[in-house]
Amino acid sequence: MVEPKIKMNTIWYKNAKGDGRIQSDNLKTKIAIPVPKGGSGEGAEPQQLLISSAVACFTMTLAYMLDRKKMPVTGFFMDTEGTVSQGGHPAIAHHPHVVLTSDATKEDVAMVEELIVQADKDCHIGQLLKKAGVPVDTQGKVSIESGEDVTSNYIEEHGLDW
Template sequence: MANVNLNTVWHGNTKGNGTIQGNGFETNIAIPESLGGSGEGAEPKGLLVSSAASCYSMTLVAMLETRKLNVTGLTMNSEATNSKEEGFKITHYPNIVLSADATEEQIESANRAIVAADKGCAVGNTLKKADVQINIEGKVSVGYGEGII
């Protein structure tokens, strides 16, 4: 695994904000308003969920490519909840669109990739070891899609 190096710069107090920069990205960060901050940037839980979502989606894309499936669209929503009863829970909702001439076998292969990508995502697996629940509710359809990740 490659080393990860980040640079974080903070301006001001809890009402301030900052930036975090790594290889290939830079984003604003801030303490959420609900915790007394400015809310003018990404907050830690959002960054954590975005790491899980990007890992899962990139793993899924690689698996779909390996299976030589003709994907015409791939989008995904993710949501996270945190409660005393259920703990921290992330649900990914991938939506794969295969070409109009996709066979039943290709649709089944895409559905298997949805499940396999969850098992193959290193970030998700690390979070699961910390008792984070990760659920996948995927959908495969045939036709014309938009937004290939």
């Protein structure tokens, strides 16, 4: 089977202090060289793009698994921390939090905890990064809905603009 091609278009404006754009079917983002490296810093830098790929892969893998197992999920959110050492070596730590409906059972919670671990193992980007020596750690949390909208609270606490 032939894998579908992913086509992207890139444009760069000016010199190193300029910025660029990457666009594909479902992606459009601004890129820039970081300020410490002489750039404008007015766009995503390579490490952010790399880490965002790992985030997207883990998120979609987990969402797919939760759906396939018909888990009573109201939603989930995740913090991811990426660090880059002096030598330029990245490390990634995901902290997903899955919220289940109020009628979820202990078995549901246990299953979701297992799925978080499995999603880490099945995420192709995460596995590729691990093979390249990048530490990717995942520590998840599962909670049961308590009448409080924890997802909206998360968005508000983090000042996210969706």
